[in-house]
Amino acid sequence: MKLDNQTLLNELYGEHPQHYVAVDCVIFGYRDGELKLLLYPRSFEPAKGNWSLLGGFIQKDESSDQAAERILKRTTGLDQIYMEQVAAFTQPDREPSARVISIAYFALIRLDDHDEEIVHQYGADWFSFGDKPELIFDHEEIITQALAKLQQKAGYQLVGPELLPDLFTITQLRGLYEAIFQRTLDPGNFRKKVLSLGVLKRHNKKDSTESKKGAFYYSYEEKPDSQEKELNRIIKI
Amino acid sequence: MKLDNQTLLNELYGEHPQHYVAVDCVIFGYRDGELKLLLYPRSFEPAKGNWSLLGGFIQKDESSDQAAERILKRTTGLDQIYMEQVAAFTQPDREPSARVISIAYFALIRLDDHDEEIVHQYGADWFSFGDKPELIFDHEEIITQALAKLQQKAGYQLVGPELLPDLFTITQLRGLYEAIFQRTLDPGNFRKKVLSLGVLKRHNKKDSTESKKGAFYYSYEEKPDSQEKELNRIIKI
DNA sequence: GCAAAAGTGTTATCTGTACACCCATGA
DNA sequence: TCATGGGTGTACAGATAACACTTTTGC
Numbered sequence: 098m099k100l101d102n103q104t105l106l107n108e109l110y111g112e113h114p115q116h117y118v119a120v121d122c123v124i125f126g127y128r129d130g131e132l133k134l135l136l137y138p139r140s141f142e143p144a145k146g147n148w149s150l151l152g153g154f155i156q157k158d159e160s161s162d163q164a165a166e167r168i169l170k171r172t173t174g175l176d177q178i179y180m181e182q183v184a185a186f187t188q189p190d191r192e193p194s195a196r197v198i199s200i201a202y203f204a205l206i207r208l209d210d211h212d213e214e215i216v217h218q219y220g221a222d223w224f225s226f227g228d229k230p231e232l233i234f235d236h237e238e239i240i241t242q243a244l245a246k247l248q249q250k251a252g253y254q255l256v257g258p259e260l261l262p263d264l265f266t267i268t269q270l271r272g273l274y275e276a277i278f279q280r281t282l283d284p285g286n287f288r289k290k291v292l293s294l295g296v297l298k299r300h301n302k303k304d305s306t307e308s309k310k311g312a313f314y315y316s317y318e319e320k321p322d323s324q325e326k327e328l329n330r331i332i333k334i
Numbered sequence: 335m336k337l338d339n340q341t342l343l344n345e346l347y348g349e350h351p352q353h354y355v356a357v358d359c360v361i362f363g364y365r366d367g368e369l370k371l372l373l374y375p376r377s378f379e380p381a382k383g384n385w386s387l388l389g390g391f392i393q394k395d396e397s398s399d400q401a402a403e404r405i406l407k408r409t410t411g412l413d414q415i416y417m418e419q420v421a422a423f424t425q426p427d428r429e430p431s432a433r434v435i436s437i438a439y440f441a442l443i444r445l446d447d448h449d450e451e452i453v454h455q456y457g458a459d460w461f462s463f464g465d466k467p468e469l470i471f472d473h474e475e476i477i478t479q480a481l482a483k484l485q486q487k488a489g490y491q492l493v494g495p496e497l498l499p500d501l502f503t504i505t506q507l508r509g510l511y512e513a514i515f516q517r518t519l520d521p522g523n524f525r526k527k528v529l530s531l532g533v534l535k536r537h538n539k540k541d542s543t544e545s546k547k548g549a550f551y552y553s554y555e556e557k558p559d560s561q562e563k564e565l566n567r568i569i570k571i
Numbered sequence: 572g573c574a575a576a577a578g579t580g581t582t583a584t585c586t587g588t589a590c591a592c593c594c595a596t597g598a
Numbered sequence: 599t600c601a602t603g604g605g606t607g608t609a610c611a612g613a614t615a616a617c618a619c620t621t622t623t624g625c
Contacts, residue, residue, distance in 0.1 A: 110432055113391035115352035118435055154350035157433070161424040185422040185437045187398040195347055196394070198355055200422045268576075286615065288578070308576040310622040505603075523588065525605070545603040546596040 123243035174212035205259035266312035360480035411449035440480040442496035501551035
């Protein structure tokens with residue numbers, strides 16, 4: 098107990114309670130036409146061993162963004178991951194044994210990039226979105242809201258580069274969008290739509306693993322003036 | 335200091351710090367064609383007397399939703415107000431003298447409903463959105479994000495009933511939307527769009543204060559099957 | 572040759588937008 | 599009667615969605 102520090106604070110806000118504040122990360126990945134979710138067996142009580150989102154507590158001098166980055170880095174070995182805040186979850190009884198306020202994030206990571214070693218060292222595993230185990234506390238609800246946020250983001254700008262390799266085909270990109278929006282999309286119309294955004298650059302190499310004809314690889318091209326075009330809707334929700 | 339309680343918690347999460355967690359409410363109103371904002375002179379140190387959002391600390395057994403409701407009720411006398419979480423603001427130095435995590439909300443209230451007495455008793459005042467004073471801490475940024483959230487909501491469903499009287503004209507509704515989106519909207523097109531949603535009910539009474547011809551009053555009609563239609567976009571952001 | 576994905580083209584329909592135009596009425 | 603906002607109609611541009619069709623190549 099840091100009583101000295103506590104005393105200082107009491108002069109200002111001392112009559113108010115303090116709370117544990119955690120971050121919980123919904124980590125999305127994509128492989129084989131399916132949206133994946135990284136889940137962990139909880140390593141400490143309560144609910145030790147049950148499947149859970151990746152989480153941790155906010156420390157004294159870090160923001161929730163920093164805490165989420167720190168936790169993600171520690172457990173997956175990756176940094177500079179795309180992350181976005183989802184919402185704060187604050188029901189007093191959302192954890193049974195202590196009151197913990199949770200600030201939820203979603204993160205998008207490339208499945209092939211990331212360090213399998215570190216992930217497995219924590220007993221973590223990737224689950225298909227449609228086939229996930231029962232989760233502790235309100236983590237199911239957190240995931241639902243995280244997916245809604247991801248759909249919203251993906252509806253306004255391409256989420257290719259965060260979840261796919263540097264080079265990808267339009268069909269792979271469509272597969273990703275079908276996974277995110279949980280419905281099929283017309284191949285021709287999708288192709289025209291994403292190419293019209295003007296942010297994809299075609300390469301001369303072809304991918305021949307998924308079709309006999311072979312499909313051109315594309316990469317995401319960072320254009321400083323491409324912002325405006327991106328505001329057009331890609332998928333109408 | 336509730337040391338006994340503290341000790342219990344320490345068995346689980348004791349090594350982690352705790353934080354003050356506040357809610358800050360961006361309270362929107364609408365009058366005379368302008369979006370309004372309810373601001374308070376801060377009643378306690380630090381920054382006492384400076385203009386600020388309405389805020390307060392989350393107590394032991396309440397959620398942030400409940401805290402926001404409690405604070406709003408205490409200061410405006412109103413309950414059952416539409417409120418929505420905006421985001422958590424967590425920069426460690428966002429307040430200069432102590433670390434306070436803030437969960438921001440926006441609230442929509444009808445300016446004519448609310449109890450002027452209670453509001454003024456706290457020295458609070460309504461400011462036009464375009465003409466607000468300098469605010470403490472990061473409250474400017476909170477307001478920016480709150481407006482973005484409001485625009486998003488208003489783009490997908492009518493925000494008439496929360497901000498306007500029970501009976502309103504289409505022109506008044508358009509004025510509200512013009513204030514929210516900070517741009518002019520075509521009168522004819524706006525009328526057709528909102529009426530096509532099928533959620534407005536025309537009354538036989540007319541309002542004659544704003545035009546010579548007089549305009550029909552409408553009210554919001556709660557239809558159980560109107561959900562689907564509401565998902566159509568009202569304003570393209 | 573055939574199947575299967577890649578890629579292009581065509582068309583009907585819907586939506587957004589600009590704007591013309593009549594209506595009702597208080598000043 | 600005329601200015602003003604209320605309210606309706608029209609017409610064009612662009613986006614959406616369904617789907618036909620052609621290309622390429624491994625089997």
